[in-house]
Amino acid sequence: MAVAASTSTSERVIVAKAKWRPLENERNLAWLLLLPTMVLLGLFIAYPFMRGLLLSVTDTRVGIPGEFVGLANFRRLASDPIFHAVVWNTCWYTLVTTIFKLGLGLWLALLLNRSFKFKAFTRAFILLPFIIPTVLSTFAWKWMFDPTFSVLNWMLYQTGIIRVAINWLGDGDLAMLSIIIVNIWRGVPFFAISLLAGLQTISPDLNEAAAIDGARPLQRFWYITWPLLLPVTMVVMLFSVIQTFADFQIVYVMTGGGPANATHLFATYAYQLGVGTGLLSQGAAVSLAMFPILLLIVIVQLLYIRRVEVR
Amino acid sequence: MATVSIREVHKHYDDFHAVKGVSLEIKDHEFVVLVGPSGCGKTTTLRMVAGLESITEGRVLIGDTVVNELPPMDRDIAMVFQNYALYPHMSVYDNMAFGLKMRKFDKAEIKSRVAQAADILGIKDHLHRKPRQLSGGQRQRVALGRAIVRNPQVFLFDEPLSNLDAKLRVQMRVELKKLHQRLGTTAIYVTHDQVEAMTLGDRVVVMKDGLIQQVGEPLDLYNTPANKYVAGFIGSPAMNFADVTIANNGSGLVATNTAMSIAVPEHLAAPLGPHVGKPATFGIRPEDLRLADGSEPQHQTFEAVVEVAEQLGSEILLDVTCGPSSMVASVDPTVRVKPGEKIRLAFNPKRAHFFDGKSEMAVRG
Numbered sequence: 312m313a314v315a316a317s318t319s320t321s322e323r324v325i326v327a328k329a330k331w332r333p334l335e336n337e338r339n340l341a342w343l344l345l346l347p348t349m350v351l352l353g354l355f356i357a358y359p360f361m362r363g364l365l366l367s368v369t370d371t372r373v374g375i376p377g378e379f380v381g382l383a384n385f386r387r388l389a390s391d392p393i394f395h396a397v398v399w400n401t402c403w404y405t406l407v408t409t410i411f412k413l414g415l416g417l418w419l420a421l422l423l424n425r426s427f428k429f430k431a432f433t434r435a436f437i438l439l440p441f442i443i444p445t446v447l448s449t450f451a452w453k454w455m456f457d458p459t460f461s462v463l464n465w466m467l468y469q470t471g472i473i474r475v476a477i478n479w480l481g482d483g484d485l486a487m488l489s490i491i492i493v494n495i496w497r498g499v500p501f502f503a504i505s506l507l508a509g510l511q512t513i514s515p516d517l518n519e520a521a522a523i524d525g526a527r528p529l530q531r532f533w534y535i536t537w538p539l540l541l542p543v544t545m546v547v548m549l550f551s552v553i554q555t556f557a558d559f560q561i562v563y564v565m566t567g568g569g570p571a572n573a574t575h576l577f578a579t580y581a582y583q584l585g586v587g588t589g590l591l592s593q594g595a596a597v598s599l600a601m602f603p604i605l606l607l608i609v610i611v612q613l614l615y616i617r618r619v620e621v622r
Numbered sequence: 623m624a625t626v627s628i629r630e631v632h633k634h635y636d637d638f639h640a641v642k643g644v645s646l647e648i649k650d651h652e653f654v655v656l657v658g659p660s661g662c663g664k665t666t667t668l669r670m671v672a673g674l675e676s677i678t679e680g681r682v683l684i685g686d687t688v689v690n691e692l693p694p695m696d697r698d699i700a701m702v703f704q705n706y707a708l709y710p711h712m713s714v715y716d717n718m719a720f721g722l723k724m725r726k727f728d729k730a731e732i733k734s735r736v737a738q739a740a741d742i743l744g745i746k747d748h749l750h751r752k753p754r755q756l757s758g759g760q761r762q763r764v765a766l767g768r769a770i771v772r773n774p775q776v777f778l779f780d781e782p783l784s785n786l787d788a789k790l791r792v793q794m795r796v797e798l799k800k801l802h803q804r805l806g807t808t809a810i811y812v813t814h815d816q817v818e819a820m821t822l823g824d825r826v827v828v829m830k831d832g833l834i835q836q837v838g839e840p841l842d843l844y845n846t847p848a849n850k851y852v853a854g855f856i857g858s859p860a861m862n863f864a865d866v867t868i869a870n871n872g873s874g875l876v877a878t879n880t881a882m883s884i885a886v887p888e889h890l891a892a893p894l895g896p897h898v899g900k901p902a903t904f905g906i907r908p909e910d911l912r913l914a915d916g917s918e919p920q921h922q923t924f925e926a927v928v929e930v931a932e933q934l935g936s937e938i939l940l941d942v943t944c945g946p947s948s949m950v951a952s953v954d955p956t957v958r959v960k961p962g963e964k965i966r967l968a969f970n971p972k973r974a975h976f977f978d979g980k981s982e983m984a985v986r987g
């Protein structure tokens with residue numbers, strides 16, 4: 312400092328009086344700032360998770376405290392044909408919906424990224440399926456899939472595509488198809504809007520430069536837009552896969568897991584066993600069985616995202 | 623290599639008329655600079671040549687081909703963008719090779735062309751790097767490399783140096799000039815910097831409000847500006863202006879205002895004749911002013927008050943006021959004057975300019 316360097320007699324050094332200020336210590340401050348988050352996460356995530364773990368190694372039922380039974384619940388699941396179907400259903404449901412949500416969402420995002428009239432309005436409008444409470448919109452879908460009175464069968468019948476009413480939710484495969492359609496309908500806006508945000512970070516100059524370089528529209532997408540959008544795409548996929556894998560509302564409202572357990576996912580089956588039937592510990596085991604599979608998916612995707620971002 | 627003809631080209635955006643009938647013939651091998659303030663339509667004009675903007679009206683020809691309806695890729699042009707527009711996920715090599723790959727050149731040819739361009743531009747050592755690992759100047763070179771590997775008919779430059787710092791800009795300006803001398807490719811260059819325009823252009827096109835103000839070789843624009851706008855835009859420090867009225871005092875024409883009364887130079891007396899009694903603008907460049915030493919006739923001098931003296935070493939810029947007008951005079955570095963001092967400035971009558979008070983067009987002898 313200039314003052315310190317001078318030798319003038321007017322030189323003064325002002326020392327702050329030592330006060331007890333514990334928050335000036337960064338370590339204390341860090342703990343204080345972390346505290347609310349830690350309390351919330353601990354109370355609402357860590358504690359229920361631990362309770363779930365403890366529950367799954369007992370034979371607790373509603374009204375019966377139960378005793379420690381080790382991994383018996385998990386062994387029972389391994390030989391439970393419904394659980395096998397649940398694993399398959401959940402993977403299939405997640406795979407198919409994610410592919411369609413990505414495809415349709417990307418297509419929508421590319422369209423919305425262009426300049427057109429009522430652009431802002433349309434972008435907001437697209438989000439509607441995502442904003443409406445899922446249970447409400449799923450009830451509407453349930454009515455639309457009703458075999459006797461629904462608009463869907465009526466349209467197909469009137470246009471001559473079908474002659475006999477289709478029992479959408481009464482047939483195992485069609486019921487699966489129905490919940491997949493509803494999930495895609497609900498999930499596309501999230502993909503579209505997130506990917507649109509990603510697209511908007513890509514400078515239009517790059518596409519212009521590529522156009523001048525001789526790349527056709529599809530080549531521009533493949534060589535420029537897609538690789539630059541990939542990090543965003545991977546994050547969106549990660550969120551979507553986690554949500555879809557643990558989906559509950561759509562299946563619970565549409566089919567309740569039926570017909571004949573054909574549409575049960577992890578969450579609905581765990582609910583049915585644990586709450587519906589009262590086999591709390593078995594329900595806990597089913598929902599915990601989701602955990603290693605999800606963990607694996609998340610690890611793979613996070614590793615991939617890191618690789619993409621380092622590039 | 624090719625000529626470029628821009629014929630009566632207009633561009634409308636909804637209700638905004640951005641380019642209002644621009645016509646320009648660019649010769650083969652020529653380096654033409656479009657210069658003007660932002661919003662003057664220079665970039666829009668360039669982008670219409672590139673095919674990145676549709677042409678509302680008029681025609682653009684590259685060589686003998688009308689390219690109005692051709693997509694950019696079929697125009698055989700290369701463009702350097704202001705922010706370089708390098709593909710961030712590709713290496714320098716891939717950035718430069720991209721255009722050749724898209725045009726299905728074979729691998730060996732791509733490799734040799736990229737190597738040659740990298741050699742010319744001095745970026746051989748960076749070919750494996752990503753654009754974000756490069757400095758601004760290096761990125762600029764890669765962007766140039768991407769343009770030259772394709773050996774196109776025309777280069778289009780959209781303010782390519784404006785993102786560089788001042789020192790690098792001067793350096794790259796020289797390199798661009800050298801590159802053009804070496805390759806000879808027809809080039810259209812857009813800038814808002816008149817120094818860049820003057821130093822780079824074989825010809826300079828000054829634009830304002832969607833219209834061409836003047837086209838000419840740099841020194842023509844400097845010495846004989848077509849109107850007050852060009853006169854003020856070209857040259858640094860800018861030309862001094864003083865609003866005057868032309869009068870006839872019996873012995874000849876004089877230009878007067880509250881602070882000065884100067885004789886109209888002989889070569890301008892005839893053309894200024896019809897302006898008697900009307901307002902006009904007197905224009906004089908800072909370097910055409912000097913401190914009066916008494917040897918010059920009284921009517922070629924005027925009085926001014928020094929505001930600031932800027933010592934530049936090779937010259938002194940005197941910021942002065944002369945009645946209602948502020949002026950700058952470039953004077954000899956040995957001159958010693960103080961702020962507030964009254965001085966007499968003499969002007970070079972051969973280099974005086976007059977502009978019509980209404981149309982602002984230059985009055986020429």
